[in-house]
Amino acid sequence: MRNPLDKFPFLVILLILTACQKKNTQPVDLAIMNAQVIDLETGEVTAKNIFITNGKIKSLENVGEESAYKADSLIDATGKYVLPGFWDNHIHLRGGDSLIANNKNFLKLFIANGITTVRDAGGDLTPSVMEWKKQIADEDLVGPTIFTAGPKIDGPNSTWAGSLVVENETDIPVALDSLQALNVDFVKLYDSRFSGELYLKTIAETEKRGLTVSGHMPFTVTLDETVNAGMDAIEHLYYVMKGCASNEKEVTQKMISGEMGFWDAMPSLMNGFTDSTAQNTFQKLKQNNVFVVPTLYIGNTLSYLDEVDHSNDPYLKYMGQGIITTYQGRIQSALRSSEEARKNRKELDTFFGQLAKSLNTAGVGLLAGSDCGAFNSYIYPGISLHRELKAMVEKGISPLDALRTSAYNGATFLDKSNDYGTISEGKVSDLVMLDGNPMENIKETQNINMVIKGTQVFSKEQLKKLLESAIMD
Numbered sequence: 001m002r003n004p005l006d007k008f009p010f011l012v013i014l015l016i017l018t019a020c021q022k023k024n025t026q027p028v029d030l031a032i033m034n035a036q037v038i039d040l041e042t043g044e045v046t047a048k049n050i051f052i053t054n055g056k057i058k059s060l061e062n063v064g065e066e067s068a069y070k071a072d073s074l075i076d077a078t079g080k081y082v083l084p085g086f087w088d089n090h091i092h093l094r095g096g097d098s099l100i101a102n103n104k105n106f107l108k109l110f111i112a113n114g115i116t117t118v119r120d121a122g123g124d125l126t127p128s129v130m131e132w133k134k135q136i137a138d139e140d141l142v143g144p145t146i147f148t149a150g151p152k153i154d155g156p157n158s159t160w161a162g163s164l165v166v167e168n169e170t171d172i173p174v175a176l177d178s179l180q181a182l183n184v185d186f187v188k189l190y191d192s193r194f195s196g197e198l199y200l201k202t203i204a205e206t207e208k209r210g211l212t213v214s215g216h217m218p219f220t221v222t223l224d225e226t227v228n229a230g231m232d233a234i235e236h237l238y239y240v241m242k243g244c245a246s247n248e249k250e251v252t253q254k255m256i257s258g259e260m261g262f263w264d265a266m267p268s269l270m271n272g273f274t275d276s277t278a279q280n281t282f283q284k285l286k287q288n289n290v291f292v293v294p295t296l297y298i299g300n301t302l303s304y305l306d307e308v309d310h311s312n313d314p315y316l317k318y319m320g321q322g323i324i325t326t327y328q329g330r331i332q333s334a335l336r337s338s339e340e341a342r343k344n345r346k347e348l349d350t351f352f353g354q355l356a357k358s359l360n361t362a363g364v365g366l367l368a369g370s371d372c373g374a375f376n377s378y379i380y381p382g383i384s385l386h387r388e389l390k391a392m393v394e395k396g397i398s399p400l401d402a403l404r405t406s407a408y409n410g411a412t413f414l415d416k417s418n419d420y421g422t423i424s425e426g427k428v429s430d431l432v433m434l435d436g437n438p439m440e441n442i443k444e445t446q447n448i449n450m451v452i453k454g455t456q457v458f459s460k461e462q463l464k465k466l467l468e469s470a471i472m473d
Helices: 009-023 097-112 126-137 171-182 196-208 223-229 238-243 248-257 262-271 275-287 296-303 314-318 320-326 328-336 339-361 383-394 399-404 407-413 442-446 460-469
Strands: 026-038 045-053 056-062 069-076 081-084 086-091 115-120 145-148 187-189 213-215 233-235 291-293 430-434 448-453 456-459
Touching (some): 026 430, 097 460, 115 407, 275 339, 296 339, 383 399, 399 442
Parallel strands (some): 026 081, 115 145, 233 291
Antiparallel strands (some): 081 430, 448 456
């Protein structure tokens, strides 16, 4: 009797091919099985198997599906939550040659805290940073991916060592040429000695060159002028507050004439805040895709240096005496401040928490950054990013939105979304596995079970040993 399938040779071939595909599974380096994957884009949490090869995510499959992959190594992530490795979007690697070893030691602290990427917002250790950056990329050094600004740009006699000086218009292309020769990832502007006119012209020139630029803002210009010139991210909330004040132009003129100083302007601008002005400013920032880095945790820490004793902080043992010595400047300044200045600083801290929530509600992109590094007292690399996320949630930002301010928004800001920011096929396998759900409790970001950095896998025990190796004499 003739086989009825003889009439359908194509169907027979298709069945054979399908059977062969199921048997001939593709090899991959690593499979993370039964993970609760947090999608930062949608907020959904779904059970997935994650397949990784050559430091990139090969595929995601639903748990229970017959897999097309066979892994050399398996990780059972049952009951664990997996999300992109954290980004600290504002750190500093700086302090001069005597602190190179201390700064290099910070790299371990970032990985131990699940931070797989950092944005170095300017310093004076560029040759070392560039060397570390390459070694980390080659997996010859344990540390996060570093996106760096290299030296900051400022005016003459600037506050920070190593800054590039813009004293006249001809200095602008010279400074930017030097940064491009260094192959920096973005440009960072400071405001200690920068004239308003040259500041705006520098931003405009970065825009012409297609460079990403972030920074502070001289109070001798308005926030509107800064955004119109092409600023991509505002570091800290002082400058956003200025743009939300109905008396911004008046304060700006007083700053230009020398009638008012930076800290003197704070109470005036806080009192000048109006919701209508703020909403217009928020829309301007949103429409121009300008990100804001609130740095809430450092603001709170520095505001209470006169009250809080940090001498027994557990993380001091990782800093080394050289870094701890740099903390004295801000500490002594806080202790010397008048009662009125201390009161104003604490009121400003409360105000900034409300401002951060309002920015988020308005849909302005926020970037989580700790501002850790030498001179920034008691803001410890690694753990301070988690405290920044916690501060955001305490101010009323949802855990999902707070989580987005780290890897998701960080990748978007630096135009790295093709490689980072979500757990998706083709993206770099920088992942953090948590024992608890940070969408329910943001403190779970600190409850780290495993960190995956490209092809490197750090178990909880290895992370503990990494922390132990970071203790400095």
